[in-house]
Amino acid sequence: MKFLVLMTFLCPLLASGETRSLALERLLKKDLWDTPITTFAEAAKGGGFQWLSSQKQALRATRGKVTLFGGPVGEVVVRSKKDTISSLSASLYNRGDDGNMKKDEFTALRDAWVRRISDFTEIEPQPYKSRSAVDLERLIWRGGSSAFLLEASLKDGSGAPEFLRLRLAPNAATTHAPKTANRFSLRSNLTSKPNGDIYLENVPMVDQGKKGYCAVASAERIMRYYGNPIDQHEMAQIAQSSAARGTSLALMVDALKKAVGKLNTRTLVLYEYPKGLADSDRDIRTYNLGLKEYMRDVRSYNKLAEEAGKQVFSVSRERVINMSYFMAKCDGPLYARVMEEKSSFRRFKQKITEYIDQGIPVAWALQLGMFKEGKLPQMYGGHMRLIIGYNERTSELIYSDSWGDGHGFKRMPTAHAFCMTNAIMVLPPTR
Template sequence: MWNSPGGLAALEYNTEALTGPAEPEFLRIKLAAPGQKAAFLQESGHTIRKTSLGRSELPRFVKRESNGDTYVSNVPMVDQGAKGYCVVASCQRLFGYLGIPCDQHEMAQIAGSDADRGTSPMAMEEALKKIDSRFKVNFKPLAYRLRGGGLGVPSGTRLIDVNQAKFQKSIQDYTSKGVPLLWALQLGIYPEVPQISLQAGGGHMRLILGINAEKGELIFTDSWGAGHEIKRMKISDAFQATLALYVIEPKEY
């Protein structure tokens, strides 16, 4: 980090670049004006960070449209690019929504993500357990399906057996309070709108934003940049495709 009368700067990179033969996974420089020192230090991880939004503040981000859509708005977009970072990119978007300054590259280091193979949700779960107290959030798995493969969810691991009605109710309960959900699923099995254009199949993680109960549709978003903010799938299809469902929410009101 550099501090001068003309401004502030910080160079960030993955720690493995200093301890092994591997090339840096990422390099990033942040710049700020002198008057932004406090916010800059917080954003760069040099102060204790916490969520800036409490649970009581989240319902104001819930939109209720005349067509029956009820969903969480104001979730920032992140483009994971060509890397298998769907899990950490989804977490970055969720953390950004909650006001937590942590990006997908930092999360990838914590979770042990691989740029080609991605992140196991089990590894991400362990990583989130480590940081939930630091960021004043609660992390909880809501459901696992008895299904092998895909995103590394092993058959029978801490299975919470849910039917479609409970699946839908959990989504409605959380998203109506302004809490998006992390959703691990198998792609390419059921139709969705718009159609998948980047990843045609395999394990994936995305954010569930809400539901249109009248039409029986799930409203979700992918971390693939512009054009993937609002997408839809039949709730019955989404339930069948689900591998795991997680929630992260602030601890305090």
């Protein structure tokens, strides 16, 4: 079996071709699962691998930097547990990054990868069945210490290709379902610092790239934090996300509610603004109540803005100002004065504290652009990130964006966060 041959980490070979890229199979050695991830990172230089976070628990390479078994691959993610490599996944096709693909082309691509993996391992694949969030066609190659799992997914109904990926893991890891955390064990991730910071450690980082996958990337991080290795492409399929349009908040909540049986979680919306925004089944009364609340807040803002000589916004019973436009154009500190006086601000803080103290991260849907946050891949519009902590002493929230290294641990005043919020929700484990 070729993948059991001892290979050196010192001189990884480069695949031939116009662009020099790392031939990843050169690093798949017998003791891969005993290899420190920092050693792998050193050996994989030239493959474009970058750390996903400052904790150096995972590496990511993007398309064009790596080949595998002579074929091109997209995103490659290498993860670790206790500093040694625990898994490797390679995207061979996904709708979000690569666009739509015809079914016959997808079948040909899958068959080509079956041949590549079979040639490399010198083993014939076997069907593999295991519980998953979406329907998958799976083949597995087992041998020695490693297992190669090829997973193909087609969209329900239309049969349109969603993704094709290859996962590598220790053989033992594929013989039983992943062990997910229970609510009691999650509290062990809670950390307190002398400066008043209280936050969750060990929340995995992913990089959504340039796709509008912030919601599904946030959901992937929560699931991985619980021990469920689902990825954003599966979540995108569940949530019917578009890489260009992203995910409607109401649709995302609906989709997560449908998937909770498979994911062993629940979906709880803790706060939404305006009321009914996260509920696709809202009735007209709820919708109107939400609009009235929003219009009332804009009028309160206008009073302060007029006194301060700032821009005011025209609103009436016949005219409702676009919320995204208002949030991008209003004076943030003035708007914060309005929002801080609301009783819902106290409930907002209370719910975040309640769930963080249980070890549960909070998904935060918001509008960017009201307050400066430094350099972000996206500066305006709808976004979802994770709240992972708080500091009552400084009145700040601690949060994390799904954009890789440098975005894992940030803070802002809680009042500013409340002004930007469309909804906060949690996906607590059912156990």
